[in-house]
Amino acid sequence: MSKDNRDAPKNWRSVKTLKSLLIVNSIIAAIITISFHPDKATSLAIFNEWREFLYSFIISLALSYGISVIVEFTDTRISWIHEPLKRLIVELLSVTAYAFIVGFLFATILLWGFYDFTFDTLPWDNILRNTRWPIIISLIVTIAFTTRAFLFEWRTAAIASEKLRADRFQGQYQSLKNQLNPHFLFNSLNTLSNLVYDDQEKAIVFIQKLSKIYRYVIEVQQEELVTVRQELSFLENYLGLQKLRFGDNLQVEINVENQEALIPPLSLQLLLENAIKHNIISSDDPLHIEIIGKEDSIIVRNNLQIKDIKENSTGIGLENIRSRLSYFSDESLKVTQNEKEFIVELPIMKSA
Numbered sequence: 001m002s003k004d005n006r007d008a009p010k011n012w013r014s015v016k017t018l019k020s021l022l023i024v025n026s027i028i029a030a031i032i033t034i035s036f037h038p039d040k041a042t043s044l045a046i047f048n049e050w051r052e053f054l055y056s057f058i059i060s061l062a063l064s065y066g067i068s069v070i071v072e073f074t075d076t077r078i079s080w081i082h083e084p085l086k087r088l089i090v091e092l093l094s095v096t097a098y099a100f101i102v103g104f105l106f107a108t109i110l111l112w113g114f115y116d117f118t119f120d121t122l123p124w125d126n127i128l129r130n131t132r133w134p135i136i137i138s139l140i141v142t143i144a145f146t147t148r149a150f151l152f153e154w155r156t157a158a159i160a161s162e163k164l165r166a167d168r169f170q171g172q173y174q175s176l177k178n179q180l181n182p183h184f185l186f187n188s189l190n191t192l193s194n195l196v197y198d199d200q201e202k203a204i205v206f207i208q209k210l211s212k213i214y215r216y217v218i219e220v221q222q223e224e225l226v227t228v229r230q231e232l233s234f235l236e237n238y239l240g241l242q243k244l245r246f247g248d249n250l251q252v253e254i255n256v257e258n259q260e261a262l263i264p265p266l267s268l269q270l271l272l273e274n275a276i277k278h279n280i281i282s283s284d285d286p287l288h289i290e291i292i293g294k295e296d297s298i299i300v301r302n303n304l305q306i307k308d309i310k311e312n313s314t315g316i317g318l319e320n321i322r323s324r325l326s327y328f329s330d331e332s333l334k335v336t337q338n339e340k341e342f343i344v345e346l347p348i349m350k351s352a
Contacts, residue, residue, distance in 0.1 A: 024064070026057060059106045063099060063138050070094045071145050080153040088146065095142045096135055103134035202244045209244075213237045220265035225328065228298070228348065229259035231268045235291075238269050242276060249286045250276070256293030261348035264324040268300070271344050274317045275302040279342075296331070301343040321346070 030053065070091060078087040192206055216234050220226055232254065242250055252272070272289060281287045285305050292299040322333045331347035 022061075055106065059102060059134060062102050062106070063134060064141065066098050066102065067095055067138060067141055067145060070098065071142070071149060075149065080150045084150070091142060091146055092139065095138050099135040099138035206241055206244050209237065209241050213241065217266065223265050225262040225349065226265045227259065227351065228256060228261050228263060228268075228293070231263060231265070232256060232259065234266075235268050235272065238272065242272075246276075246281050246287075249281050249283055250289075251286055252289045252291070254291045256291060256298060258293055258295070258348070260351050262328075262351055263298070263346060263348055264321060264328075267321045267324075267346060268298070270317055270321055271300040271346065274344075275300070275342065278306060279303075280305045280307055297334075297348055298346045299343065300346065301341055304337065304340055304342050318344070 074087060074091055074094070078090060080087055192203060192210070213234070216237075220230075235254075239250075239252055268291065275287065275289055279287050279302065287302060287305070289300065289302045292301070318333060318335065325331070325333060325347060328349055329347050333347070334345040336343045336345075
């Protein structure tokens with residue numbers, strides 16, 4: 001694209017702005033002229049006051065252009081967001097001084113150039129008094145300009161802040177989700193290593209099931225929340241893996257009705273994994289896990305039979321769920337423990 005073509009929109013906007021200034025200030029000048037000569041407003045005699053119209057037009061144009069320059073200049077120097085009081089004071093003082101100078105000079109030029117006044121006979125008191133109107137009009141226009149500028153800058157800053165917050169949230173949340181992929185693989189390989197030595201046929205079945213389950217783990221990497229139904233479906237497959245290892249020594253009862261509610265991906269799996277990892281599971285001491293749905297949460301409870309020797313762990317688990325929940329809910333993960341049970345209450349969110 002040529003430079004001329006690139007500059008065309010800018011030039012068109014400049015012409016449009018100039019046209020708007022001419023039209024608006026012509027209307028203002030006409031209103032001022034008529035207000036000073038209401039008896040001539042409905043007759044052609046109003047055109048005899050062309051000098052006042054011209055004076056009003058020129059001073060109005062000078063004021064509006066000057067105010068826009070002052071506002072544009074302060075825009076680049078003083079922020080409404082960081083220094084609002086300083087910005088307001090600077091603009092009002094600058095506009096007042098500018099309006100006084102413009103009003104004084106144009107009144108002097110008008111009386112000297114169009115009327116029979118000499119420098120010695122100019123009515124300086126009247127000239128000074130009449131500068132109040134340009135000042136008042138300019139301050140009104142400035143307040144309108146600055147109010148609009150403040151609201152625009154505040155809105156822009158709010159949008160930028162919200163975008164930054166959303167980007168930060170997305171990055172932090174994605175980081176938490178990225179922990180789950182290696183975490184799940186690490187713990188699955190630990191289970192597989194045990195099966196390889198204990199039962200090679202089960203190890204083969206485990207690998208086949210693991211490939212299907214891992215597909216879900218990869219799919220939900222891009223999801224912030226999933227339905228309880230999705231998680232329970234995944235959980236059944238996950239429990240199938242654990243059954244290969246523990247058989248009837250692991251007993252899980254699921255009773256959840258509200259399956260359209262939303263929870264962080266893999267959260268139920270992490271809670272089951274946490275129970276399996278920290279408790280003894282044997283024919284003498286089977287592990288009982290209950291998953292119970294409530295109106296605003298899901299309860300995961302298990303009988304407490306802590307291992308003397310802890311398994312290797314990535315240390316993710318409950319803290320990962322707690323951190324991810326904080327982005328979507330004011331409710332936190334509730335963990336309680338007594339001599340017989342370990343209970344976790346996972347808040348759920350209503351689907352849109």
